[in-house]
Amino acid sequence: MIEMERLSKQFDTLLAVDNITLxxxxxxxxxxxxxxxxxxxxxxxxxxxxxxxxxxxxxxxGYDVATQGHMVRRNVGVLTEAxxxxxxxxxxxxxxxFGQVCRLxxxxxxxxxxxxxxxxKMSHALDRRLGEYSRGMAQKIALMRALLHDPxxxxxxxxxxxxxxxxxxxxxxTILQLRSDAQRxxxxxxxxxxxxxxxxxxxxxxRQGQIIEYGTAAELKARLLGPPLMEIRLLHAPHNGAVxxxxxxxxxxxxxxxxxxxxxxxxxxxxxxxxxxLATSDIPVVTLSEVAQSLEAVYLRVVWEGKQGNGELGxxxGELGxxxxxxx
Amino acid sequence: MSAVRIQQRFVDNIGPILVIVRRELKDTLRDWRIxxxxxxxxxAFPFLANLAASRGMEFVNQYGAKLIIExxxxxxxxxxxxxxxxxxxxxxxxxxxxxxxxxxxxxxLATPLTDLQLYAGKLIATTILPVLASYLGMVVYLxxxxxSLHWQPTVELLLVSMALATAEALVMVSGAVIxxxxxxxxxxxxxxxxxIIIPMAFLLxxxxxxxxxxxxxxxxxxxxxxVVLNVLLIRLGIRVFNREHLLGRDIDQLNLSYAAHVFWEAxxxxxxxxxxxxxxxxxxxxxxxxxxxxxxxxxxxxxLYVGMWGVARFPLPPEVFDTTTISSLxxxxxxVSESGLLTTFSPWAVLFNNVRSLLVGALLGLFSLxxxxxxxxxxxxxxxxxxxxxxxxxxxxPWAFLSATVLPHGIVEFPAAILATAQAMRIGDIILTPSDxxxxxxxxxxxxxHLIKLMGSVVVPLxxxxxxxxxxxxxxxxxxxxxx
Numbered sequence: 001m002i003e004m005e006r007l008s009k010q011f012d013t014l015l016a017v018d019n020i021t022l023x024x025x026x027x028x029x030x031x032x033x034x035x036x037x038x039x040x041x042x043x044x045x046x047x048x049x050x051x052x053x054x055x056x057x058x059x060x061x062g063y064d065v066a067t068q069g070h071m072v073r074r075n076v077g078v079l080t081e082a083x084x085x086x087x088x089x090x091x092x093x094x095x096x097x098f099g100q101v102c103r104l105x106x107x108x109x110x111x112x113x114x115x116x117x118x119x120x121k122m123s124h125a126l127d128r129r130l131g132e133y134s135r136g137m138a139q140k141i142a143l144m145r146a147l148l149h150d151p152x153x154x155x156x157x158x159x160x161x162x163x164x165x166x167x168x169x170x171x172x173x174t175i176l177q178l179r180s181d182a183q184r185x186x187x188x189x190x191x192x193x194x195x196x197x198x199x200x201x202x203x204x205x206x207r208q209g210q211i212i213e214y215g216t217a218a219e220l221k222a223r224l225l226g227p228p229l230m231e232i233r234l235l236h237a238p239h240n241g242a243v244x245x246x247x248x249x250x251x252x253x254x255x256x257x258x259x260x261x262x263x264x265x266x267x268x269x270x271x272x273x274x275x276x277x278l279a280t281s282d283i284p285v286v287t288l289s290e291v292a293q294s295l296e297a298v299y300l301r302v303v304w305e306g307k308q309g310n311g312e313l314g315x316x317x318g319e320l321g322x323x324x325x326x327x328x
Numbered sequence: 329m330s331a332v333r334i335q336q337r338f339v340d341n342i343g344p345i346l347v348i349v350r351r352e353l354k355d356t357l358r359d360w361r362i363x364x365x366x367x368x369x370x371x372a373f374p375f376l377a378n379l380a381a382s383r384g385m386e387f388v389n390q391y392g393a394k395l396i397i398e399x400x401x402x403x404x405x406x407x408x409x410x411x412x413x414x415x416x417x418x419x420x421x422x423x424x425x426x427x428x429x430x431x432x433x434x435x436x437l438a439t440p441l442t443d444l445q446l447y448a449g450k451l452i453a454t455t456i457l458p459v460l461a462s463y464l465g466m467v468v469y470l471x472x473x474x475x476s477l478h479w480q481p482t483v484e485l486l487l488v489s490m491a492l493a494t495a496e497a498l499v500m501v502s503g504a505v506i507x508x509x510x511x512x513x514x515x516x517x518x519x520x521x522x523x524i525i526i527p528m529a530f531l532l533x534x535x536x537x538x539x540x541x542x543x544x545x546x547x548x549x550x551x552x553x554x555v556v557l558n559v560l561l562i563r564l565g566i567r568v569f570n571r572e573h574l575l576g577r578d579i580d581q582l583n584l585s586y587a588a589h590v591f592w593e594a595x596x597x598x599x600x601x602x603x604x605x606x607x608x609x610x611x612x613x614x615x616x617x618x619x620x621x622x623x624x625x626x627x628x629x630x631x632l633y634v635g636m637w638g639v640a641r642f643p644l645p646p647e648v649f650d651t652t653t654i655s656s657l658x659x660x661x662x663x664v665s666e667s668g669l670l671t672t673f674s675p676w677a678v679l680f681n682n683v684r685s686l687l688v689g690a691l692l693g694l695f696s697l698x699x700x701x702x703x704x705x706x707x708x709x710x711x712x713x714x715x716x717x718x719x720x721x722x723x724x725x726p727w728a729f730l731s732a733t734v735l736p737h738g739i740v741e742f743p744a745a746i747l748a749t750a751q752a753m754r755i756g757d758i759i760l761t762p763s764d765x766x767x768x769x770x771x772x773x774x775x776x777x778h779l780i781k782l783m784g785s786v787v788v789p790l791x792x793x794x795x796x797x798x799x800x801x802x803x804x805x806x807x808x809x810x811x812x
Contacts, residue, residue, distance in 0.1 A: 045434075045575070048438045049438075050434065050437045050438055050571055050572065050575060051572050051575070052572055070440055070442055071440075073438060073439060073440045073441075074440040076438070078434075078435070078438040080431075080434045080435050080438065081434075082431040082434075083431075084430065084431040084432040084433070084434055084435050085432060086351075086355060086432055087430075088355055088358045088359065089351075089354075089355070097347065097351050098435070098439065100343075100344075100347040101344055101347055101348075101436075101439045101440070101441055102439060102440060103340070103343070103344070103440070142435070145435060
């Protein structure tokens with residue numbers, strides 16, 4: 001598991017990470033979202049024991065990143081921001097080199113490379129020089145490198161960037177499988193918001209080194225975009241009676257020629273009761289559906305409001321907006 | 329601990345180093361931009377050198393000066409060894425920073441490798457090719473000489489040449505790897521490479537002069553010095569290697585105001601004169617005791633050895649000591665002025681000369697880990713020993729001569745010089761053992777500030793007293809000693 005406690009990193013005059021407290025449990029995927037320069041990569045580098053925290057502490061699989069860096073690095077698989085491959089080596093040689101560095105036996109290296117090549121559909125390309133790989137293939141090899149020693153913790157920076165849709169789907173499925181198969185703890189940094197929503201159990205939005213929002217996608221949407229938005233389509237144009245009726249059950253946010261949108265904190269209770277009332281009042285309903293509220297809307301709102309600096313959504317000194325306690 | 333566990337620990341520690349060495353070597357040998365020039369340098373250049381040697385031999389044979397060209401042949405051997413190794417330096421120069429620029433360093437830093445394994449692996453890998461290229465160039469040259477001029481070196485010459493070529497390549501690579509691990513770009517690393525290659529090129533010329541006189545003892549000493557320097561550089565490299573700095577530092581920032589602040593804080597007596605002499609200076613001197621001890625022992629023992637060696641090797645004829653020319657204070661003054669050592673024989677001129685020498689020593693010490701500062705103080709002691717001993721050989725009482733001409737001012741001047749030189753050594757030591765706080769550059773600036781504080785508060789006042797004694801009292805004692 002990953003534990004961060006008041007973790008900070010100062011570079012000369014720049015406070016890149018500011019007092020982050022966060023825990024990611026085994027079998028959990030956390031998505032770190034944030035604009036460029038928000039501190040995501042610095043956080044990943046501290047968690048992989050490449051950078052030392054200037055304040056606070058972090059533990060990976062029970063090892064302290066500042067004092068037990070060697071053991072931390074044994075237990076994490078890191079997909080770096082750029083694949084950073086050795087262009088004159090073949091894919092097989094490259095993975096074999098990292099396998100040796102991770103002290104895997106010859107047999108284990110062979111088996112693991114073959115397994116990962118199969119999983120990522122890269123068997124055909126392993127003997128080609130890395131310099132000849134496309135960006136997406138290079139990304140796959142980098143991901144295979146991170147998984148080579150089967151680490152319990154994965155830190156993935158933009159895992160599907162530059163991949164075609166099919167490859168990205170493959171990688172996302174692999175990440176989900178890794179989480180469920182072996183109870184891995186995974187942090188994913190991404191700018192791909194649908195991907196974050198699909199992969200992550202929890203999402204942390206980071207800005208200027210601070211976590212400004214944290215929770216599941218549903219929690220974030222509810223907290224930031226309000227209760228679920230429902231749309232009801234009627235057979236005839238809504239008259240005052242229909243709108244007034246709906247308002248008895250929920251808050252009407254808008255209505256048009258043959259539709260009404262309303263918000264309700266508990267659709268499972270509200271919707272059946274509303275439908276019954278409409279039927280009783282002889283108002284025919286064509287459809288009733290939830291209006292999708294995207295994570296992108298949440299993200300943009302959080303980042304925008306953070307920029308405004310109104311403090312409404314900020315979490316002060318890194319506590320995560322869940323009362324006074326830190327997030328577990 | 330059982331043998332099996334020791335063996336396992338050895339494998340655990342050394343194994344990853346060898347993995348890096350193999351990868352780096354393989355990668356380098358696949359790069360034709362590096363391999364091709366090395367092949368050219370180890371084959372074509374020895375051929376040209378051999379051609380020049382053959383022509384030279386033909387030319388000097390006309391005048392019966394075969395010995396000169398025969399003494400130059402080994403020098404050419406050093407040169408053909410030096411060229412490929414200096415070219416191969418590019419591998420060491422970009423070993424860390426090149427990987428950083430290609431963005432392949434971070435995945436490596438995120439592996440379980442320790443700093444030492446990573447550094448050692450890179451260092452060994454980048455050493456092998458320059459050393460082998462150097463040997464290969466020398467072997468090709470010697471084979472060509474064997475066939476063209478039927479000349480072959482003696483075993484000792486061959487061994488000392490190989491030792492020098494190896495030591496030079498090692499020092500250059502160790503220096504280059506440090507540069508690579510500290511620079512922020514390959515371009516900056518290449519610029520800094522001149523600070524490695526130029527001193528080595530100078531050293532090569534020094535070696536040439538010793539080869540000309542077949543002074544193999546000195547050449548062995550140079551090789552030994554280079555090996556020691558190499559050990560110090562490796563130690564320094566490992567100490568300053570920091571994966572965080574390597575990855576995090578992208579821009580060379582020159583914070584002049586901070587540097588000036590550090591210097592000012594160290595140099596200026598902020599708490600007044602009383603605190604300066606009761607607390608600050610004693611604290612600085614207490615901290616300097618290892619350097620004071622080394623400076624005192626090395627300069628006195630070294631000065632005695634070199635002075636006595638000079639007496640045995642270059643004895644002066646008695647007529648050199650013509651005491652009749654020293655008859656008055658004016659004659660002493662004019663002798664000093666004519667010698668060119670001082671413009672005038674005055675306390676201020678002596679003081680200026682001594683302060684300048686110590687500051688030059690400190691500056692040289694900065695670039696030589698303190699060694700040249702020591703040598704600069706050792707030299708006048710050796711000269712004093714040499715002259716006093718020569719004076720004793722022509723019938724004067726050497727102790728009386730020493731007491732009359734050196735001790736009166738020397739007893740004040742020597743401690744001052746020892747103190748300044750010890751501080752210069754400390755500056756050199758800071759380069760080798762930089763503190764974590766603020767890095768090596770800050771430490772050097774702080775120690776330079778301390779040097780100025782010690783110079784201003786202790787060294788210069790003592791030197792002024794010594795200069796007054798030297799110009800006002802010592803000449804009178806000399807005249808009395810000579811019976812005038």
